[in-house]
Amino acid sequence: MRIHPRNNDEALFDLLSRSARHLVSACDVLEQIINADREERASLRETLHAEEHAADNSHHDFQRLINATFVTPLDREDLHLLGSTMDDCMDLVDEAGDCIVLYHVGVLPQACHELVDILKQCAELTSQAMPRLKSLKDMESYWVKINELENHGDQIYRAGIGRLFEEEMDPVSLIKRKEIIERMEAAIDAFESLANTVESIAVRES
Template identity: 50%
Template sequence: MRFRLTPQDGAFFELLTTSAGHLVEGADLLTRMLSADRTQRVRLAERLHEVEQAADESARAFLSRLNKTFVTPFDRDDMYSLASGIDDCMDAIDEAGDLMVLYKVGVLPTGVGELVGVLHRCAELTAQAMPRLRSTTDLHEYWVEVDRLEHLADRAYRRLVAELFDEEADPIKVIKLKGVLDALEEAADCFERLANSVETIALKES
């Protein structure tokens, strides 16, 4: 017998939607950090930490409810994957912003904006997709587009690293900038893994 969703299950989707909204806010702040001066970056990074903490609270609320619920909308492991996937995306975004401040990086390479733009779009798509998990319909374009964006991020990352090694003579600066790039690339990977989790659920429920 297959269980169907009941009205009280809506709280799970509301919490997922709230968590995904934090991703958009975090991506907004990360975008603003690119053109900010050092003082502004510190303030924006502090705000980004606050958003990350709010996302953690949403994740804890989701997991607490999940641990107390006998019948869940989807397989329990899949529910955990959704929560941890959103958390991983938020952590990677926060790490990238944090490293910009900790490493005291100056002007970032122009191409970094392309990479951050990909993350911002992934965050928007994720926020739009979470409410649709209620019916697991109209989600195919979401995971296909995130996969496409992740490939764009990979290409942008490789190009930026190659340019960094080719054009920057200061090894310390190379290490610092590559650390930021690595965090941004990891964020793109996290969004793809989250989209894969959504695809798994949709296929199981179809």
């Protein structure tokens, strides 16, 4: 493969932006899964998997391109970390959706609706921030807002788990719903890790 440094720089940032857009789509599908009835959920899960699969391919292209690029626009390790942390976000969103379908739960706790709203905002902010990585300018509002969203998500998570233990008398239903809420909270945490990674790169490079 011939190496065109400038083109590769563009292509690397484009692939990060593309991964972020897959996250926006995936969080939208997760919301649809949460609002759907049991029958629709199975087919929506396929849509979510397709999104995850596309993001996976984009991540592999990204890794190959890092390896094929002699001088990378950011530290090689930083790029790898950005890619793999974004990959973690997608995996956790995908697993949350899977879990809902696999457990054949009916109506989901209110916390799930509130958490998917947080996830959608995280994905949207991430997708808006990625194109600014190139200049590393105006990034601070991104990680500040993600941290606020994560704090809010944490309160929803706690209240949701607390209510579950008070109201859900059937232990098997409790196990299922607890795990779904936990997986959604883990996905929000992954978005926070991504924002922290961006912060530490931006602080170091600026």
